[in-house]
Amino acid sequence: MRISVVDYGASNLPSVERAFEKLGAATERASTAEQIARAEAIVLPGVGHFGAFVEGLRQRELAGPLEEARKRGTPILGICLGMQALFARSEEAPEEAGLHFFAGDVRALPVTVKSPHIGWNQVRATRESTLLRGIGAEDYFYFAHSYAALAEAEQTVAACDHGVAFAAAIECGNVMGVQFHPEKSGETGARVLRNFLEAAR
């Protein structure tokens, strides 16, 4: 299995690549339409600003090829900002359009809690999940974000609470997303990446 890690110009790709390579998968950086078109599985990593992400995809003309990949059934995993980009839009950059693979909006975390939500938190399963197979309520994941999709988003498979219940993981067929950083979540995170690899095979 080769994982195509989308390089849109502003991300911490090496830690994501290293995490997959430790699980025996090969990785390549994908920054062109051709690379997306022939990808076996696609990972959208992400740190930074929603607007910069969308702009990075636009400059490389990757939104169309990603939509084609979704329709073809290519497994796609969005991580953190990469998950947020799967939604229609975000409060962080209201004028920009996301990939819209999932209905709904990404909102700022409420001002009643510390933001960014940084640190290790637990999630609760809300539906049967491919990504979270073998993960329990006592397991912790590393989060680092100020925005999130609300947990009522239809395809939410796990929720987390930080001032508001938000979507920690989401799945719809071949498209999946996690708000936490599996590549930074120790063995628990590795389990999630392994589940993605197995689903992609």
Added chain:
Amino acid sequence: MTLARRIIPCLDVDAGRVVKGVEFQGLRDMGDPAALAARYNREGADEIVLLDITASVEGRATFLETIRRVAAELNIPFTAGGGIRTLEDATAVLRAGADKVTVNTAAVNRPELISELAGRFGSQAVVLSMDVKRNGGSWEAYVRGGRAPAGKNALAWAREATERGAGEILLTSIDRDGTQSGFDCELTAAVAREVTVPVIASGGAKSYEHFRAVFSEGRADAALAASVFHMETHSIPALKRFLAAQGVPVRQSA
């Protein structure tokens, strides 16, 4: 479901080796940073902080190489800093494999640096490091490794830095650093009340009880220590078992 309080070992690095300052005796070698990082990763550390304490021009390449070697060992978050003055310095540190950068003196000299870093990499990647000393009834920020006053009230500076986009505050008490008399809970709680971002307490850790106190009375989100872990005074799993038994939410793995 609770956000866990974090335990963060800190690696102070000089010329590619982890060192510990020993009063009047200079620096004592504590080992290889990648080997120590791998051990802490395995033992359940929640994050690793790597600080370049020389930060000399000729030491930069060595430091970046150390970041690469440490990053290769970790599957937990990794913060690096020491001597970061520009967006280019921070870019190099993040490209080498750190997830976050920490800035201190350069941010005091030019606070816009925080805004620039947050705009480019996001607040979650920017940690403001503050060295603070009590001065009569208030707290003052210091720079240059705690040697020179920054001319800023610590609480006001913490607030300004977070308004500019710092996503966390790494707060070191100069009064407590190296004393092993416990974290400065009063200072930590004051800063935690002042800002809306997580606060990492540093300086003075010795006993398990010190960690418990800084998480409860000190309202800290994370606690950082160096020598108690390097010298194996405490193992991270044992410390976390103690904290969990005291009702502090911690991530217990392995």
